[in-house]
Amino acid sequence: xxxxxxxxxKVHFPVxxxxxxxxxxxxxxVDDVSFSIGxxxxxxxxxESGCGKTTLGRAIxxxxxPTSGSVVFAERDxxxxxxxxLRGVRRGLQMIFQDPVGSLNPRMTVEEIVxxxxxxxxxxxxxxxxxxxIRELLKSVGLNETHAERYPHEFSGGQRQRIGIAxxxxxxxxxxxxxxxxSALDVSVQAQIINLLQDLQQERGLAYLFVAHDLAVVKHIxxxxxxxYLGKVVEIGPAKAVVEEPKHPYTQALISAVPVVDPDSxxxxxxxxxxxxxxxxxxxxxPFHPRCPxxxxxxxxxxxxxxxxxxxxxxxxxxxx
Amino acid sequence: xxxLLEIKNLQLEFGSGTNAVRVVDGVSLSIRxxxxxxxxxESGCGKSVTALSxxxLIPTPPAHYVGGExxxxxxxxxxxxxxxxxxxxGGVVSYVFQxxxxxxxxxxxxxxxxxxSLKLHRPTFATDAEVIRLLKLVGIPAPESRINDYPFQMSGxxxxxxxxxxxxxxxxKLLVADEPTTALDVTIQAQILELLIDLKKRLGMSxxxxxxxxxxxxxxxxxxxxxxxxQIVELSPALDLLRRPLHPYTKALMNSVPQIKxxxxxxxxxxxxxxxxxxxxxxxxxFPRCPTAQPQCEKTMPQLLExxxxxxxxSLYVKP
Numbered sequence: 001x002x003x004x005x006x007x008x009x010k011v012h013f014p015v016x017x018x019x020x021x022x023x024x025x026x027x028x029x030v031d032d033v034s035f036s037i038g039x040x041x042x043x044x045x046x047x048e049s050g051c052g053k054t055t056l057g058r059a060i061x062x063x064x065x066p067t068s069g070s071v072v073f074a075e076r077d078x079x080x081x082x083x084x085x086l087r088g089v090r091r092g093l094q095m096i097f098q099d100p101v102g103s104l105n106p107r108m109t110v111e112e113i114v115x116x117x118x119x120x121x122x123x124x125x126x127x128x129x130x131x132x133x134i135r136e137l138l139k140s141v142g143l144n145e146t147h148a149e150r151y152p153h154e155f156s157g158g159q160r161q162r163i164g165i166a167x168x169x170x171x172x173x174x175x176x177x178x179x180x181x182x183s184a185l186d187v188s189v190q191a192q193i194i195n196l197l198q199d200l201q202q203e204r205g206l207a208y209l210f211v212a213h214d215l216a217v218v219k220h221i222x223x224x225x226x227x228x229y230l231g232k233v234v235e236i237g238p239a240k241a242v243v244e245e246p247k248h249p250y251t252q253a254l255i256s257a258v259p260v261v262d263p264d265s266x267x268x269x270x271x272x273x274x275x276x277x278x279x280x281x282x283x284x285x286x287p288f289h290p291r292c293p294x295x296x297x298x299x300x301x302x303x304x305x306x307x308x309x310x311x312x313x314x315x316x317x318x319x320x321x
Numbered sequence: 322x323x324x325l326l327e328i329k330n331l332q333l334e335f336g337s338g339t340n341a342v343r344v345v346d347g348v349s350l351s352i353r354x355x356x357x358x359x360x361x362x363e364s365g366c367g368k369s370v371t372a373l374s375x376x377x378l379i380p381t382p383p384a385h386y387v388g389g390e391x392x393x394x395x396x397x398x399x400x401x402x403x404x405x406x407x408x409x410x411g412g413v414v415s416y417v418f419q420x421x422x423x424x425x426x427x428x429x430x431x432x433x434x435x436x437x438s439l440k441l442h443r444p445t446f447a448t449d450a451e452v453i454r455l456l457k458l459v460g461i462p463a464p465e466s467r468i469n470d471y472p473f474q475m476s477g478x479x480x481x482x483x484x485x486x487x488x489x490x491x492x493x494k495l496l497v498a499d500e501p502t503t504a505l506d507v508t509i510q511a512q513i514l515e516l517l518i519d520l521k522k523r524l525g526m527s528x529x530x531x532x533x534x535x536x537x538x539x540x541x542x543x544x545x546x547x548x549x550x551x552q553i554v555e556l557s558p559a560l561d562l563l564r565r566p567l568h569p570y571t572k573a574l575m576n577s578v579p580q581i582k583x584x585x586x587x588x589x590x591x592x593x594x595x596x597x598x599x600x601x602x603x604x605x606x607x608f609p610r611c612p613t614a615q616p617q618c619e620k621t622m623p624q625l626l627e628x629x630x631x632x633x634x635x636s637l638y639v640k641p
């Protein structure tokens with residue numbers, strides 16, 4: 001039984017142009033994506049900028065409106081809900097953002113920021129319980145009680161990210177969408193936040209959708225990894241299998257391009273030619289074919305479906321074995 | 322004098338009087354002709370300020386050079402007149418910055434922006450032909466049509482190639498690249514890194530590469546300097562440092578980054594966060610976060626000492 005079930009999700013943004021803002025084209029940010037996340041599982045989502053990974057994360061918590069498809073969380077289709085019903089479901093579904101400065105209100109104290117989540121979902125109870133609950137939450141993310149009275153600007157980047165995590169935890173969610181939660185942090189602080197997220201998962205049985213562009217981080221924290229290119233899923237499978245035996249040529253190139261500290265590791269960097277094409281006019285057939293080192297004629301015409309290559313490991317390539 | 326660049330005991334403060342904050346404290350670094358040196362450190366450690374000082378690009382005030390010398394080609398940059406500074410900036414030493422879209426002028430065509438550098442430093446070569454040659458050098462396809470593009474018509478990777486072409490236009494002896502790949506995607510990062518490695522081989526210039534990513538050090542650097550809180554804490558040949566880091570900070574930094582080939586074991590995070598400039602501990606600056614700290618470290622500031630041939634470490638407990 002999966003916690004989140006996404007089916008054929010599409011998010012298209014209209015591109016308006018000219019007189020009367022006619023819709024000329026659309027950016028297919030997320031194009032026909034299906035996957036699921038089980039309870040207590042971490043699904044890593046990687047891809048380069050513009051591949052639709054952030055939009056996908058936002059569509060799941062319904063911060064952007066899906067164009068079509070369904071997002072079933074706890075047996076309810078979020079894509080069709082609104083208003084009070086949506087708020088009810090969202091209690092189980094929270095989000096942590098990339099930029100801890102931009103996502104915390106500078107004029108609210110930490111107590112107000114974390115408490116607001118409790119108030120909205122009417123979980124606070126009387127003032128004394130509310131106070132205690134907030135202190136408890138701060139402690140669970142490695143901050144202490146004295147921090148409650150302070151404002152976001154008094155904290156370092158890593159501490160601010162902890163506040164964002166405490167706010168997400170306040171309503172006791174089952175799934176947290178983490179949108180690049182460590183990308184804006186210093187290298188030495190990244191590990192603290194990664195460890196914290198893993199500890200919280202163990203204690204509370206949380207599930208994560210962990211969106212990031214750093215493959216090494218994603219592999220470290222995820223049970224399964226999903227790779228996106230131009231709005232489509234090109235590969236999904238167990239983290240170890242995707243990183244150690246990638247089936248899709250794009251994943252292979254992506255992994256070979258990750259800088260490695262060990263100078264003695266033998267590796268051949270696959271340098272892809274060109275840039276990611278525009279998602280307004282994606283290439284015909286397989287969207288990766290113009291940059292693919294093994295592309296054949298069929299790739300220009302036929303869009304390869306996601307195929308199960310080995311048990312639980314899917315890739316969208318005509319030639320994956 | 323065999324060193325192209327020789328920074329000696331550089332000390333730089335922002336602000337004055339009691340508000341002065343020392344952001345670079347006694348940095349000494351040299352680069353030989355044709356050598357690539359990486360300067361590694363986290364944000365706020367003073368690596369960019371050190372690099373910008375090479376062409377005295379930090380405005381004074383608010384900055385004050387409290388002490389030290391920077392010899393570029395045998396001349397002290399800090400004592401130069403404004404006129405000579407103008408000649409070396411973009412001439413002997415060229416810069417490539419992190420965010421290409423912020424460095425390029427959005428209202429001029431890229432060809433014209435590259436030509437501007439040629440006009441200043443190699444006026445006889447300020448021609449379309451030379452611009453096209455430079456664009457070819459940095460791997461821009463169909464350069465004849467690209468010289469009339471505006472920056473917004475290009476992708477981030479292409480824009481960074483334009484920045485590199487512009488930096489190379491004056492045939493600099495030293496290229497300073499300040500996090501040139503940080504703003505780019507992984508696959509584009511790999512392209513730019515390959516380009517720098519290739520240019521280094523073909524043109525034989527010196528490169529000072531600033532990065533926070535130890536992963537790219539092994540690919541390009543001959544030597545590495547690791548900075549922490551305004552000081553160099555370890556200076557070593559690149560491969561030696563990556564194989565066997567000596568300073569506790571370098572070790573901790575390497576252990577805290579997940580590796581693509583690594584197992585699922587817990588990351589060894591470094592406790593606390595980087596101290597803000599002006600609020601450094603009196604003894605060893607890494608003392609509050611160091612896993613192997615001793616009582617002595619709190620009071621005594623360690624010196625950067627050569628503990629093995631060519632390997633310099635600032636620690637009380639790493640001894641020759």
